[in-house]
Amino acid sequence: MPNSMEDAGGTTTKLSINILGPLRVRRGGVVIGSHELGGPKPRQVLEILLLKLGTPVSKNHLIDVLWNGQPPAEALSTLESYVSVLRRHLQPGSGKGGALRTVTGGYMIDRSMVDLDLDRFDDLLKQAGHASPEESFRLLEKALDIASVPLLGDELLAGWAEEERALHSARVASIKARAAEAAVAVGHPETRGGPGQ
Known part of the structure; x- marks a missing residue:
């Protein structure tokens, strides 16, 4: 068995x-x-x-x-x-x-x-960097769906976790900006990286 x-x-x-x-x-x-x-x-x-x-x-x-x-x-x-x-x-x-x-x-x-969610997130970003504008937009949106919650969300005590969370949060913010640019390039003005998001 x-x-x-x-x-x-x-x-x-x-x-x-x-x-x-x-x-x-x-x-x-x-x-x-x-x-x-x-x-x-x-x-x-x-x-x-x-x-x-x-x-x-x-x-x-x-x-x-x-x-x-x-x-x-x-x-x-x-x-x-x-x-x-x-x-x-x-x-x-x-x-x-x-x-x-x-x-x-x-x-x-x-x-x-x-199979780690953060690894899937990183893979999607790599793929987006080599994709057509339309496909890049789709991959960035998918990556942002995975990263819609904080890294190590229930690790509240450790200082090292807060540092990792801050780095990841800054990275997600830059990806939102990338997704917004990609959205404009392919004619999708409504995106989570756009104005008001």
């Missing part, structure tokens, strides 16, 4: 994760809310890794961010226990074989095993 990270064919189930708005993880038919990930710090570990999707993040960096440069003496073992908790929720029965990977000196989220 396949474990819960595998479907009947024995292939690994891709995690579907939203970090725009409230953090939400879908593993097959199971939805895991941010409050079900073992507490604020394990959730923050996941969020930090998701913001760097596919890129290794060192344990030292995670410790520095989680404890705002003032880690307790037991920070390393505490971080490792947070990762263990996350693995139990994200990839039960898969141990280190799921989306949350151990790499030399740190951790990463395997991009091939996660």
Whole structure:
């Protein structure tokens, strides 16, 4: 019988994760809310890794961010226990074989095993940069639909999250301006990036 990270064919189930708005993880038919990930710090570990999707993040960096440069003496073992908790929720029965990977000196989220809303947003923007004006407008509108809610919407305590949210918000504002320009170029004056929006 396949474990819960595998479907009947024995292939690994891709995690579907939203970090725009409230953090939400879908593993097959199971939805895991941010409050079900073992507490604020394990959730923050996941969020930090998701913001760097596919890129290794060192344990030292995670410790520095989680404890705002003032880690307790037991920070390393505490971080490792947070990762263990996350693995139990994200990839039960898969141990280190799921989306949350151990790499030399740190951790990463395997991009091939996660469908992340922020990643889809970035892909749409890349596509829009190489598309015809009409198609670019459509792709920008689709990207803005995905980004209609704040990044890390339920991460209210961490200063690093506020910085990430501000950067993302500024980026969305520039995309709204781009979409408004594209709308004018293709004769669609009514757009969420236009006047009054």
